[in-house]
Amino acid sequence: MKRLSFVLVFSLIALLSVAQAKYVFFFIGDGMGPHQVLSTEMYLAELEGRIGRTSLLMTTFPYSGQVATFSANSGITDSAASGTCLASGKKTNNGMIGQKPDGTPAISVASRLKEQGWGIGIMTSVTIDHATPASHYAHTPSRSNYYIIGTQLAESGFDFFGGSGFDQPQDKDNLAAPNLYDLCEQNGYVLAGGYADAKAKIGAQKMLLVPAERLVDRSRHAGALPYAIDRKEGDLSLPEIVEVAIAQLSIHDRFLMMAEGGKIDYASHANDGGTVLREVLDFDNAIKVAYDFYMQHPDETLIVVTADHETGGMALGNSDYTLNLKVLAEQKCSSDLLSDQLSALQKEAGKRLTWEQVKEVISKNTGLYAEVEMSEVDDQLLQAAFAQMIQHQGVEKSLYKDINALASKALALLNQKSRLGWTSKGHTASTVPVFAIGVGAERFTGWHDNSEIAPLIYEATQSH
Numbered sequence: 001m002k003r004l005s006f007v008l009v010f011s012l013i014a015l016l017s018v019a020q021a022k023y024v025f026f027f028i029g030d031g032m033g034p035h036q037v038l039s040t041e042m043y044l045a046e047l048e049g050r051i052g053r054t055s056l057l058m059t060t061f062p063y064s065g066q067v068a069t070f071s072a073n074s075g076i077t078d079s080a081a082s083g084t085c086l087a088s089g090k091k092t093n094n095g096m097i098g099q100k101p102d103g104t105p106a107i108s109v110a111s112r113l114k115e116q117g118w119g120i121g122i123m124t125s126v127t128i129d130h131a132t133p134a135s136h137y138a139h140t141p142s143r144s145n146y147y148i149i150g151t152q153l154a155e156s157g158f159d160f161f162g163g164s165g166f167d168q169p170q171d172k173d174n175l176a177a178p179n180l181y182d183l184c185e186q187n188g189y190v191l192a193g194g195y196a197d198a199k200a201k202i203g204a205q206k207m208l209l210v211p212a213e214r215l216v217d218r219s220r221h222a223g224a225l226p227y228a229i230d231r232k233e234g235d236l237s238l239p240e241i242v243e244v245a246i247a248q249l250s251i252h253d254r255f256l257m258m259a260e261g262g263k264i265d266y267a268s269h270a271n272d273g274g275t276v277l278r279e280v281l282d283f284d285n286a287i288k289v290a291y292d293f294y295m296q297h298p299d300e301t302l303i304v305v306t307a308d309h310e311t312g313g314m315a316l317g318n319s320d321y322t323l324n325l326k327v328l329a330e331q332k333c334s335s336d337l338l339s340d341q342l343s344a345l346q347k348e349a350g351k352r353l354t355w356e357q358v359k360e361v362i363s364k365n366t367g368l369y370a371e372v373e374m375s376e377v378d379d380q381l382l383q384a385a386f387a388q389m390i391q392h393q394g395v396e397k398s399l400y401k402d403i404n405a406l407a408s409k410a411l412a413l414l415n416q417k418s419r420l421g422w423t424s425k426g427h428t429a430s431t432v433p434v435f436a437i438g439v440g441a442e443r444f445t446g447w448h449d450n451s452e453i454a455p456l457i458y459e460a461t462q463s464h
């Protein structure tokens, strides 16, 4: 009897210690509320001629729940406070990176696991010093301290970084201070310029992956990677970065990687639904790369997908009881690119610019005046914006870019016709989804606070 209970206890211990994640994928869709996900699924179904949902990979995961996102000092969080909370489990004030409201450090799960010998990778589709990625390795009272954040990246000891580059590679206040790319090299990072170069350098001790052009002039401010809808052949993408990161981190026995889909937020700030859908699809494609790894190591891998907050107050439905999301398939570029195209046209033609020329560009990129029907009122609205544009009054402020007001109006019209609604150009307090699969995934069901996510991930990595 005694022997039997020994056997039982040992088997139980063995079982529990098997249930420990060795490979952790933490995906954060910046600004990805429940409707950014659902609209993408219902859009895909409409393209197949049905009303319903065509599932993204993330929504097929067996465990899911909802997460509240408010920060320590505001009902509506920014990406610094929510990033810090998702990284460390500590609520903080808007704007703060890796610090609690009193200024003491909020230690990320990534840092704790690094101390335990894990390989760590941090990647994003925006700059690598932006609030969400920075929250995992930096500690500073303001998210705008880009140069300081960059120096902390170089000194983090983390094994892989991937993104569009540094916002401020040079210290604006001290020109003698080292360039951040140089500093990374001095700290043992191999710099990879683009996907092919990174593939050739896999096996390096530590790697920083950025687009090739970033390494040509190392002092230049980096913008984000292009939107998925605007991507050209050869442009670096989040799924590619995740693929490189897995190969690179596989030199370690255990690893954790955080991958941010940073531009779901940007497109939602611009209330640009067609671009949001393509960003969510691209983010889901990045998750697919991790899922392939999970299928090879199902007993050792945990994938958690969530968001830091919702952006835009996106709603499905703005008038009658219909949705018409399929019109967004006519959209061929982001509001940013449409704005750039219209501005370039204006610069080129000057005072000779005609409504017909502008209408052609709008029609080609949005489907308005072609596949998408226009009423007389719609036409008047756009022509009025054109009249303002030629008097040089037509610029609208968006968080990340000044948008040509005509481009913005044309896309607002397309969004209205798709029946998408937007309540804000900023963030909202909406809950965000969490989806999980793999070892420890059952922890992520139900209604959570964002401060619970990091401790649950950490718990799944520790033996009991």
Ligand SMILES: [Zn+2]
Binding pocket: 031, 079, 265, 266, 269, 311, 427
């Ligand atoms: Zn935002």
